[in-house]
Amino acid sequence: MPDMDMMGGGMMAAMGIWALVLIATVxxxxxxxxxxxxxxxxxxxxxxxxxxxxxxxxxxxxxRYAAGEIDDDEYQRRRSTLSRP
Structure with missing residues (x-):
């Protein structure tokens, strides 16, 4: 008769490894x-x-534009930057 303890122990170890892999994946x-x-x-x-x-x-x-702190070009450039998604 084959030794059942040897076969059962190897299967249990393999099942334990797969359980750990499954838990890590989840x-x-x-x-x-x-x-x-x-x-x-x-x-x-x-x-x-x-x-x-x-x-x-x-x-x-x-x-800032109304107060004259920035010119037309700067205002348009910054406004287009702000309107980008």
Missing amino acids: LAILVAAVLASIWLVRRLRHDRTMLRDGTDAADILQR
Whole structure:
């Protein structure tokens, strides 16, 4: 009769390795999903034209242009930069 302990022990070790691989894969997928969600939320909430104090950058640009601090070319260049997605 074949030695059943020898065969059963090898199968159990192989099943243990596959269980660890499966757990690591599931954890990696979960971590990737969480990180992708965080990135997506930050990307959607980020408004490039809004400054930290709540002032709109386009308003500041318009005030600087009206006050004569910047010329027509500079105003147009900066306005086109602000309107890019």
